[in-house]
Amino acid sequence: MGVVEIIGWVIIVIGVAFLFLGALGLFRMPDVYSRMQTATKSVTFGTMGTIFGVGLVHPEWFWKTLIIAVFIAISNPISSHALARGSYKMGIRPFTKEENMDDLEPVVDKSEDEEE
């Protein structure tokens, strides 16, 4: 086992650990937006780490794994942004602990009044 291969394994293990934490966050968080937060960040980072680590373990696959990792880094934030926007338009409001924490609500209410 070369040094690069060992580094690859370490990155894979770290990535899978973050994937697991992201899934746990999806399980524990109180509302859909907080779930999206943990899910996007940890799962994206974990998947990137795992795939990149495989590229290091198997050097012939390096370029392809790099492309997949970059693609996931670009596509995941876009899809979660689209989902957040969709859920807000659908009428799901975020869970808040204090009053007046939602700056978007007045704006959306105003535009809905104009449509009517």
Place this chain on the structure above:
Amino acid sequence: MSRFLFTFIVLFLIWLGFTTSLATAELITGAVLSLIIASFSYKTFTVEGLGFFSPRRVVLIIKYLFVFMIALIKANIDVAKRVISPKLPINPGIVEYKTQLTNPTAVTILANSITLTPGTLTVDVIDNSLFIHWIDVTTKDPEGIVREIGEDFEKILKEFFK
């Protein structure tokens, strides 16, 4: 013409990335497909054309990636801490982030970067204010929000699209 060439080069690079082979047949297929697609999509694909590649910008891209990677790692350690601790230390809310950027591409990149940095998720973009779901709201003052969330990215992007 310059816009067409730019589209062709980007498409061809994507092809090279997806196939990752340098065989002649693959290269020819890729070139022909890129030519066909570029010939009808260059008008919507880019505004600036070849001017996009300049040495100043390459340096900025590398700098941006560096800042971004550090923010990404920080974000994940932060999220991991919140998930593991039994009490769930969160105080979520949606805040308005007023950006100075005017270029739509720049706003898109900023929104995506914000989604991957600590505790923040872009919910909606209306004109030049981004509405951000923040998992731990520490300040409600507009300048404080800009400073806490995306100042580093915004500085680099402003220079990039100047």
Place this chain on the structure above:
Amino acid sequence: MILYILIVLGLATFFVVHRGLKGPTPSDRIVALDNITTITTAGLVLLGLYFDRYIYIDVALIYGVLSFIGVLTLARYLEGGL
């Protein structure tokens, strides 16, 4: 080694599927679906390493692209534009 890693991945998927079944809103289910697809991409690449077959990497790439498009469509549906 890879076997244990894949078991951890399976556990992670279990939590996500639990969320997907429980809901309570449609968005929750779609977020769960999005995450299952992302985790599956990682799983495919790891399976490629386990069986030592290059084809799994190609499959993972196409799987990633298609799941991205699928989730975008679902998000558009939530928004009411479909």
